[in-house]
Amino acid sequence: MATKSLRTEVVIERPAARFAEHRPRAAREPVFHLEDVKVSYGDKAAVSDVTFDIATKEITALIGPSGCGKSTLIRCLNRMNDLIASARVDGRVLYHGQDLYGSEVDAVEVRKRIGMVFQKPNPFPKSIYDNIAFGPRVLGMKEDMDEIVERALRQAAVWDEAKDRLKSNAFGMSGGQQQRLCIARALAVEPDVILMDEPCSALDPISTGKIEELMQQLREEYSIVIVTHNMQQAARVSDRTAFFTVDPEDRVGRLVEYDATETVFTNPSEARTEAYVTGKVG
Amino acid sequence: MSAQEAIGRPSGAQRIRDAAFRMALVACLALAIGLLTVLLVDVAIDGAGKLDWNFINNFTSIDADKAGIQAALWGTIWLMGVCALFIVPVGVGTAIYLEEYADGTRWWNHLIELNVQNLAAVPSIVYGILGLAFLVRGPLSFGNVVLAGGLTLGLLVLPMVIIAGREALRAVPSSIREGSMALGATQWQTIWRQVLPAAVPGIATGVILALSRAIGETAPLIVVGAATVIAFNPTGLDSAFTAMPIQIFDWISRASNDINDYRPLAAAGILVLILLLLAMNGVAIWLRNRFEQKW
Amino acid sequence: MAAAGTTALATGRPEAPSLRAARRRWGESVIKGLLLLAALISLLTTFGIVYALLEETIVFFGEVGFSDFLFGTKWTPLFEPASFGVLPLVAGTFATTLIGLLVAIPLGLAAAVYLSEYARPRVRKTIKPILELLAGIPTIVFGYFALTFFTPEILRGFFHLDVGIFNALAAGIIIGFLIIPIVASISEDSMRSVPQALREGAFGLGASKLQVTVRVVFPAALSGIVASVVLAMSRAVGETMVVVIAGGLQPQWGADVGKSMETLTAFIAATAKGDVPTGSTEYKTLFAVGMTLFAITLVINIISIRLVRKYRQVYE
Numbered sequence: 001m002a003t004k005s006l007r008t009e010v011v012i013e014r015p016a017a018r019f020a021e022h023r024p025r026a027a028r029e030p031v032f033h034l035e036d037v038k039v040s041y042g043d044k045a046a047v048s049d050v051t052f053d054i055a056t057k058e059i060t061a062l063i064g065p066s067g068c069g070k071s072t073l074i075r076c077l078n079r080m081n082d083l084i085a086s087a088r089v090d091g092r093v094l095y096h097g098q099d100l101y102g103s104e105v106d107a108v109e110v111r112k113r114i115g116m117v118f119q120k121p122n123p124f125p126k127s128i129y130d131n132i133a134f135g136p137r138v139l140g141m142k143e144d145m146d147e148i149v150e151r152a153l154r155q156a157a158v159w160d161e162a163k164d165r166l167k168s169n170a171f172g173m174s175g176g177q178q179q180r181l182c183i184a185r186a187l188a189v190e191p192d193v194i195l196m197d198e199p200c201s202a203l204d205p206i207s208t209g210k211i212e213e214l215m216q217q218l219r220e221e222y223s224i225v226i227v228t229h230n231m232q233q234a235a236r237v238s239d240r241t242a243f244f245t246v247d248p249e250d251r252v253g254r255l256v257e258y259d260a261t262e263t264v265f266t267n268p269s270e271a272r273t274e275a276y277v278t279g280k281v282g
Numbered sequence: 283m284s285a286q287e288a289i290g291r292p293s294g295a296q297r298i299r300d301a302a303f304r305m306a307l308v309a310c311l312a313l314a315i316g317l318l319t320v321l322l323v324d325v326a327i328d329g330a331g332k333l334d335w336n337f338i339n340n341f342t343s344i345d346a347d348k349a350g351i352q353a354a355l356w357g358t359i360w361l362m363g364v365c366a367l368f369i370v371p372v373g374v375g376t377a378i379y380l381e382e383y384a385d386g387t388r389w390w391n392h393l394i395e396l397n398v399q400n401l402a403a404v405p406s407i408v409y410g411i412l413g414l415a416f417l418v419r420g421p422l423s424f425g426n427v428v429l430a431g432g433l434t435l436g437l438l439v440l441p442m443v444i445i446a447g448r449e450a451l452r453a454v455p456s457s458i459r460e461g462s463m464a465l466g467a468t469q470w471q472t473i474w475r476q477v478l479p480a481a482v483p484g485i486a487t488g489v490i491l492a493l494s495r496a497i498g499e500t501a502p503l504i505v506v507g508a509a510t511v512i513a514f515n516p517t518g519l520d521s522a523f524t525a526m527p528i529q530i531f532d533w534i535s536r537a538s539n540d541i542n543d544y545r546p547l548a549a550a551g552i553l554v555l556i557l558l559l560l561a562m563n564g565v566a567i568w569l570r571n572r573f574e575q576k577w
Numbered sequence: 578m579a580a581a582g583t584t585a586l587a588t589g590r591p592e593a594p595s596l597r598a599a600r601r602r603w604g605e606s607v608i609k610g611l612l613l614l615a616a617l618i619s620l621l622t623t624f625g626i627v628y629a630l631l632e633e634t635i636v637f638f639g640e641v642g643f644s645d646f647l648f649g650t651k652w653t654p655l656f657e658p659a660s661f662g663v664l665p666l667v668a669g670t671f672a673t674t675l676i677g678l679l680v681a682i683p684l685g686l687a688a689a690v691y692l693s694e695y696a697r698p699r700v701r702k703t704i705k706p707i708l709e710l711l712a713g714i715p716t717i718v719f720g721y722f723a724l725t726f727f728t729p730e731i732l733r734g735f736f737h738l739d740v741g742i743f744n745a746l747a748a749g750i751i752i753g754f755l756i757i758p759i760v761a762s763i764s765e766d767s768m769r770s771v772p773q774a775l776r777e778g779a780f781g782l783g784a785s786k787l788q789v790t791v792r793v794v795f796p797a798a799l800s801g802i803v804a805s806v807v808l809a810m811s812r813a814v815g816e817t818m819v820v821v822i823a824g825g826l827q828p829q830w831g832a833d834v835g836k837s838m839e840t841l842t843a844f845i846a847a848t849a850k851g852d853v854p855t856g857s858t859e860y861k862t863l864f865a866v867g868m869t870l871f872a873i874t875l876v877i878n879i880i881s882i883r884l885v886r887k888y889r890q891v892y893e
Contacts (some may be wrong), residue, residue: 112466122457135465300787310687321722375615403878405815411867415629470608498715501817505849
């Protein structure tokens with residue numbers, strides 16, 4: 001339909017062929033399985049009725065207007081909501097088949113395997129080297145620390161910029177470099193999954209581009225979940241997209257649609273999804 | 283309201299009132315600062331003549347010409363040592379507990395907080411009574427010794443360390459804690475390796491300021507039984523002791539009878555005390571400027 | 578529902594990792610316990626103070642009548658026959674505190690107003706450390722000054738007042754000076770937190786600086802100012818060395834501030850200075866008077882904590 005292809009051009013910056021690279025991989029066990037997940041702060045629910053699977057070694061984007069609970073949801077996946085006293089998680093969150101919130105489960109072990117990169121780069125007030133080495137040190141990793149640091153910095157595509165000033169304070173780096181440092185820091189502990197909560201929203205377009213490129217490379221080895229309010233970014237980088245929105249009646253965030261990215265952006269099933277991705281709302 | 287006032291230009295009378303008010307303010311400030319200046323000059327004049335190495339090295343004596351402050355100086359140093367060894371772990375530990383572990387909604391944590399605020403305003407002499415009842419006599423019965431004196435002073439300034447410690451910890455942004463926990467560090471690992479190191483300058487400044495307060499306290503030491511005529515330096519925690527403020531107080535008490543003999547001694551002692559205080563505050567300010575973390 | 582196969586932490590990424598902790602993290606609980614213990618020491622301190630004071634005071638009131646103590650006007654505990662009316666000591670504390678506040682409130686507020694509303698940043702930077710210096714000087718130094726300079730040179734010399742060597746007036750005035758920093762810094766804080774918009778609104782209407790300060794800033798900062806005064810009062814009540822050295826050790830049930838007026842704190846210090854056998858009458862009076870002092874400051878402190886909390890809430 002003429003109108004539909006017009007919409008495609010408006011929303012997606014790269015040619016449709018791009019999507020071929022992002023076709024979801026052959027079915028394998030999902031890394032996360034969420035079932036009827038609800039997160040509340042005190043008695044107020046932030047997000048509710050969330051049921052979907054997150055695929056292994058793919059990039060899954062969570063998009064939606066502000067306040068729809070995507071950040072709240074992603075923080076469930078590595079039990080960061082535990083740090084908030086009033087937060088409560090109901091429903092099931094399975095990680096490789098294991099209940100993340102089981103009574104025997106140690107949140108510290110969870111976070112060793114599921115890493116996180118935050119919206120505003122938050123390097124430690126230490127040297128670049130010590131920033132990367134911190135995780136491996138507290139986790140008791142036995143390898144040679146210099147090798148670990150170099151490997152992590154290379155994986156995060158920031159080795160060239162950092163190698164000559166490993167001992168200098170991380171605060172001296174630019175915003176984009178700091179964020180890649182934070183990614184390197186997360187990679188150094190060899191996680192299974194990397195969660196990214198709006199990792200580029202505080203960065204300039206060039207740094208954003210570098211990080212998006214980095215995500216493509218990391219996808220080979222890690223499962224990535226990214227929260228973004230930038231639709232074009234979601235369309236560029238992700239394999240699957242989950243669209244959330246705030247229910248106007250009870251002000252609770254809910255999952256509206258979850259599908260391959262191409263589908264969500266070019267042929268969504270829900271009217272609300274279509275309205276959001278075409279820029280009519282949100 | 284005159285027409286001029288309504289338009290917005292102050293009238294002549296108003297301008298005079300304004301100027302007079304401003305002058306009154308400056309005069310008040312000058313009065314306060316003036317008194318401070320007179321005080322310092324007076325002490326300096328009274329005591330400077332006596333301030334020499336003999337004064338530092340001699341012990342107190344009936345003969346005012348030979349009296350010195352050595353026992354008091356060392357007593358103070360010992361007391362500060364005991365005090366510091368007490369307030370750092372207890373004060374910082376309390377601050378860490380209240381800031382990092384305590385659930386603010388629980389009533390008992392609220393009680394601990396309120397209690398610290400109240401303790402900060404209890405008169406220092408009451409701490410002396412506490413020390414007398416529990417440390418010097420009573421259950422622990424240490425006697426009139428360095429340990430009792432140091433712990434009494436420690437209890438007195440503990441609230442200062444707790445309050446300063448909490449502020450220093452609070453100044454560390456939560457993003458640092460989140461970043462550390464997200465890597466799989468435990469809460470204590472996060473505190474010990476990230477939060478506390480970043481808070482050390484603020485904590486150290488707080489400890490030094492607390493010690494500056496403790497060093498000048500006389501009343502609690504009087505009640506706890508610091509000796510006034512003592513001619514030896516402390517030999518251990520169980521040793522009798524004197525301290526600079528106590529020695530100064532003793533000389534002042536005699537000064538009212540023999541104005542010329544003991545007054546210079548008291549003044550010289552005060553000068554030494556003030557110099558010590560200036561040095562400590564200088565270190566605190568230097569620490570703060572040199573190591574303060576700008577987030 | 579643990580999956581089969583645990584993994585070593587350091588080598589490679591697990592496909593089916595166990596999420597149970599390698600060993601129970603009891604170290605964390607131990608540390609939390611130790612820290613709680615540290616926090617409890619401050620609670621213990623308060624209990625200790627109250628217990629110590631109460632224990633001996635109750636014994637004391639077994640021997641001395643409660644109303645004799647609280648309402649008696651003769652304090653001669655060491656005479657034969659002894660009289661234990663605490664009112665003269667309370668009068669001494671009251672007099673020195675009142676005089677102190679009469680000095681500290683105007684001077685302290687003036688300093689606060691000047692620093693907050695009038696002073697240029699460079700002037701502020703010079704004056705604030707001076708006020709901090711005033712706050713940091715040990716009270717024994719003030720006591721020395723009061724006795725050796727202020728009474729002879731200023732009160733008797735310059736003003737030709739007929740006051741004794743030890744008198745409550747000198748003690749009160751010097752206490753006033755030493756609590757100025759408390760009034761000044763908290764009031765200044767409070768005034769500076771008044772939003773600039775309020776001042777600008779008034780200036781825009783044509784008000785002069787004096788009018789803005791007195792009619793806009795002052796009322797807006799009032800709860801902070803009152804809090805500072807209450808805190809200063811608490812400090813003045815608890816002040817010992819100035820009154821011991823310069824205020825005199827003769828209790829007086831009267832209002833002649835030109836003469837000696839022993840305060841609650843001065844009595845405790847003077848009595849404890851000598852050797853006081855446990856269980857003796859002197860020993861018990863120490864605690865009874867201490868209890869009185871503590872009770873008075875406790876009431877003042879509770880009021881002040883409430884006020885400070887209220888003032889903070891306004892602008893947060």
